[in-house]
Amino acid sequence: MGSTGKTWKEAASVILLAGTKGSRNPGRNLHRISQSSTVPRVFDYRVLLLTRNFRGSSAGAHVFPGGAIDKADFSKSWLELFAEAGVSRDFGTLSSIKGPRPPMLVADRQLPVPNDIAFRICAIREAFEESGVLLVKKFPKYLYTTTKEDKYSSHLPQASTKETVPYGSVLSDDLPSDLLKTWRQRVHKDASQFVTLCKELRCVPDVWALAEWTNWLTPAGNPRRYDTMFYTCCLENVPHVDHDKSEMIQSQWAHPEEAIQLFCDGRINLIGPQLFELLRIARFPMLHDLHNFISRRAFLGCHRNCPKRYSMQDGAISVYEGDDLYPSESSTDEASIASLEIRGHLEETIDYSRNHCHNLNRMEFHESMSLRDYQCTIPMSCGHVTPRSLKEFQTTPKL
Incomplete structure (x- = not known):
């Protein structure tokens, strides 16, 4: 499914941007990449960086969560689940962006789920596998009763022409850790288990909170090449992260300038696309301003780099x-x-x-x-x- 006959695989990644104002403890259970900032500006949000293991072409690199697309991300079971949740089949502006489109998003695959939705599902699935962060919206009725039902009780977004990008919904902080561990193992072994997870938890991937950011194609000469869609997702608070300890050996929350400074000091390894995008994001110290910018340009399209x-x-x-x-x-x-x-x-x-x-x-x-x-x-x-x-x-x- 990933390569479609080309010399590269198709993939999706999500840049998680979490506010720190209301977070209970932004650094809990995480390896902190620095104890103090060496840059002057104050950022009220953090970016999630995962450290790859020391195998492969990006050994030890600090990356955003993401991975290769799977045929399960295009399964008609997703359309059935979204329909059960009351979501229109055409997904509105999410699947009809009018600006420039990367080839991977306009490819005629003859598959049930639109490309724009499937690659968002892929990014959300990979984020769950690699970091444990589950970006989903609950149905109005619940399988699990929690003390935070009001947080998820709003109706799911409907297809419309209103071009807005909401903050993301995270369910993983409110579920038992053993349940999350079991599901992560199942999804890691079989991507089709992700839709099964959503069916049983009565939720759908929060595709509305993911906004197009850019598209990168790995240059020739690399042992593994990926054509990757990068999305952004803004979260009000920092969620709990538990890297998978297999593909990812560390997880860090850092503000953009901190990560760039540490790269310049030789203390972390950022490959081209991650550094490029952090240099862009670093223009916005306040999450509110960054979120407004993301919402303004989310439906203007993007080119493949x-x-x-x-x-x-x-x-x-x-x-x-x-x-x-x-x-x-x-x-x-x-x-x-x-x-x-x-x-x-x-x-x-x-x-x-x-x-x-x-x-x-x-x-x-x-x-x-x-x-x-x-x-x-x-x-x-x-x-x-x-x-x-x-x-x-x-x-x-x-x-």
Whole structure:
């Protein structure tokens, strides 16, 4: 299901952004990546980062929850469950976004569930498997009686043209730990068990709380390649996290600047897409402002990021769409993707290239392939914000 005949697998990931104002203990049961912040601004939310095990191409990397799409994410059983919960079959604007669409979301799969819904289900399922956070909305009637029924008693969203993104609903904090453990094991072994879980708990995946953020395709030359949809999900409070101790060996809540600073100090490992997106998110110290921005641009669409790599005299650069060195043809068709597979070489330095290009949208790497900086002089497409410069963090004085 994942590769559809291509040299990469299709996947979905969710960036969990949790407010700290009302959280009982944002760091409970978690490994804290730092005890004090070395950056000046105050953030009222945290981002969940999971640390991969030391196997595979992203060994030890700090990533957002996510994984490969499964045929079970397209099962007609989901449509039956949503219908039972009173949700319209067309899902409204969630499955009819009018802006630019990544190829993975417009592919004609001839499957029951719309692509836009299936990839959200995938991201929610993977977040549950890897972190234990269950992003679902309960039916109006409950299988389990809790002291927090009012929290989930509102009617489920209906199909409409009103373009809003609600805060996410988390059920995992209100369920017995042994029950969660059993279900996580079952879902990990068989993705089709996720719909069974939802049927028995009388809930549906909170697809409304996931907003499109961006789409990344792993560059050629990597042992494993993924075409991944990145979604955001804002939560009012920090939920309990229990990483799976198999694929993920640590779990951390950190504010964006803290994570970037620790990367610059060599204390954590962030791969390209995660660092790029944290540099964007770091423009918003307040969750309310970030949530408003997410809601404003959620239905404007997104492009697939397909970096083109050039080796230079003193390192390398990865250029993205809009950069003067990016291939002029569209990056959405297979012929264009093939042209990006070939790494180019330029007989010039990184500084020379930067100073002689007007439109910049690139990451610069030292000869050791450690990240040097991100440069951007063009507006982002689809209403997005430009990432902050890495230089801001590399020059931050130590306290």
